[in-house]
Amino acid sequence: MRIGIRAVSGSALLFLAGVSIAGSANGQAGKIDTENVLTVRLGFSQAEVAQIRAGEVIVRLLPGREANDIGVVGAVRLQGTPDRLVYWLKEITNFRSAAELGTSGKLSSPPQIGDFANLVLGQEELQDLRQCRPGSCDLRLGDKAIGRFQTEVDWSAPDAARRANLLTRQLMLQLAQAYLRGGDVALGTANNERTPQIAVDEFRALLTQATNVYQLAPRLASYLERFPAVPLAGGEQFLYWAQGGGGPESAISLHQMVIDHSADGAVMVDKQIYSSRYTDAAIFVISLAPAPDGAGYYALVGGRARSRTLAGTTARLLRGRVESVTRDTAKMYLTWLQASVALSR
Numbered sequence: 600m601r602i603g604i605r606a607v608s609g610s611a612l613l614f615l616a617g618v619s620i621a622g623s624a625n626g627q628a629g630k631i632d633t634e635n636v637l638t639v640r641l642g643f644s645q646a647e648v649a650q651i652r653a654g655e656v657i658v659r660l661l662p663g664r665e666a667n668d669i670g671v672v673g674a675v676r677l678q679g680t681p682d683r684l685v686y687w688l689k690e691i692t693n694f695r696s697a698a699e700l701g702t703s704g705k706l707s708s709p710p711q712i713g714d715f716a717n718l719v720l721g722q723e724e725l726q727d728l729r730q731c732r733p734g735s736c737d738l739r740l741g742d743k744a745i746g747r748f749q750t751e752v753d754w755s756a757p758d759a760a761r762r763a764n765l766l767t768r769q770l771m772l773q774l775a776q777a778y779l780r781g782g783d784v785a786l787g788t789a790n791n792e793r794t795p796q797i798a799v800d801e802f803r804a805l806l807t808q809a810t811n812v813y814q815l816a817p818r819l820a821s822y823l824e825r826f827p828a829v830p831l832a833g834g835e836q837f838l839y840w841a842q843g844g845g846g847p848e849s850a851i852s853l854h855q856m857v858i859d860h861s862a863d864g865a866v867m868v869d870k871q872i873y874s875s876r877y878t879d880a881a882i883f884v885i886s887l888a889p890a891p892d893g894a895g896y897y898a899l900v901g902g903r904a905r906s907r908t909l910a911g912t913t914a915r916l917l918r919g920r921v922e923s924v925t926r927d928t929a930k931m932y933l934t935w936l937q938a939s940v941a942l943s944r
Contacts, residue, residue, distance in 0.1 A: 633674075633888045633897045641672050641899075651676055651897070652890070656937065658930040660922055661903065667879075668805075669918070670903035671925050675933045677940050678895045681864045681887035684940060688867055688885070691839050691856060698935055701843030710775040710838065715768035718842060720760065721849060724875075728763055729754045738875045741787065744770055767851070771873075774853055775838050778872050782826045786873065801880035802870075805905050819859050819866060823882070826855075834859045838872070850876040864888045864896060871904075880905045900933055 637643040637651065647657045651674045661670030677684070687694055695703045706714045720728070724738075732749075733742040740748075747770075752762045777785040783802050806824055822831045836857045843849035852874040859866045864887040871881035881904035889896050902925070909918050 632891070633899065634891060636899070637674060643674070654937075656930050656933045658926055658933065660926055661901075665905075667905050667907055667909045668903065669906070669909060669921060669925060670901070671929045672899070672901045673929045673933050674897055674899045675937050676890060676895055677898050677937060679940060681889075681896050684887060684898070684936070685858065685860075685865050685867070687939075688856075689837075689858065691837075695841065697939070698932075701841060701849065703839055703841040706775055706838040706840070708837070709779070710772055712768055712772050715771055715840060718764070718768055718771065718840060718851065720764055720767060720851075721843075724849070724851070725760055725763055728752075729759075739873075739879075740875070771840055771851070771853060774873050775840075778853075778855070779827060779838070782828070783872075801905055805880040805882065805903060819857070819868065822857065823868065823870060831857065831859060850874050877908065878904045878906045898933065898936060900929060902929065 634648050634652070637648050638645065641659075643651070643657065643659070647659075651657050654676050656673065656675045658671060658673035661672055663669060692703050692705055695701065702717055702719075704714055704717055727737050728748050730736075731738060731740060731745045733745050736745055747766060748763065751766055752759055756762075774786065777787075803824065806820065819831070819834075822829050822834070834857060836855060838853065838855055840851070840853050842851050853872040855868075855870045855872055857868040857870065859868075866887075867885045869883040869885075871878060871883075874881070881902075884899075884901045886899040886901075887896055888899075909921065
């Protein structure tokens with residue numbers, strides 16, 4: 600049995616990025632009352648909690664705090680123990696492939712150019728790169744990167760695609776190295792320098808909006824905000840790149856996966872470091888915690904993202920479509936997790 604979620608627009612998956620929804624008062628990923636979190640923190644009704652307890656997937660949109668902000672949260676009860684799902688999520692390349700989320704690759708420590716060997720630009724991406732000019736580009740590229748694609752790639756040459764792919768891999772490697780060295784501050788700006796989107800500002804604004812991160816998991820929030828200055832004792836992290844998800848306008852993105860373990864479960868954060876389209880900042884959180892009766896565990900999935908494409912009066916119709924697809928995609932994701940865990944037992 601194979602349940603795919605690629606049928607939903609690939610761009611919508613990029614809007615699934617998060618709010619932290621579990622933790623403990625001392626900041627550790629510890630034992631929590633999941634059903635209390637669902638009702639008190641996340642606004643689920645008692646009837647919805649009863650449905651989740653019975654194994655039904657329930658998803659709801661989160662209220663937006665700004666015009667360019669969108670969020671979603673969902674939950675499902677799973678059988679077995681969380682360690683199996685944690686192990687599977689750590690094998691991110693296999694996990695994303697099985698979930699039909701496109702191509703991806705886990706980076707070495709330290710990252711190497713060979714880690715991006717399977718990153719191959721599609722015809723639409725090549726065409727967009729060819730047309731990019733400083734101040735006018737459909738991709739989230741800074742003017743310096745755009746200039747390199749115009750000077751280092753002869754678009755009329757037979758090997759133009761090879762050169763563009765190589766330059767893309769080099770730029771992604773540089774982003775990964777910069778992030779590991781200096782965090783969001785080292786990432787600089789995206790889009791043209793006349794209207795810069797500064798990575799550290801975008802992510803900190805997102806993290807501030809995701810208030811549950813600070814309230815329920817302050818240690819994890821501090822780690823994300825101040826990376827790499829603050830260690831996460833007992834936790835682990837790695838970087839990976841991803842491409843696509845389906846649809847003609849697939850995106851190339853770079854992510855950090857952070858796993859905070861506890862005796863009973865885990866909190867996993869997938870932070871978007873960079874995306875070539877759609878989102879300016881995003882995090883996606885999966886929290887695993889035991890069910891109150893000890894039978895199985897709850898998987899809570901939260902998402903929050905910032906995108907300038909959602910702001911302004913002309914974006915109202917787009918926002919409605921994005922919210923609808925985001926909610927549907929979150930439900931399909933949780934349903935897929937539920938089916939996959941059941942099959943692996």
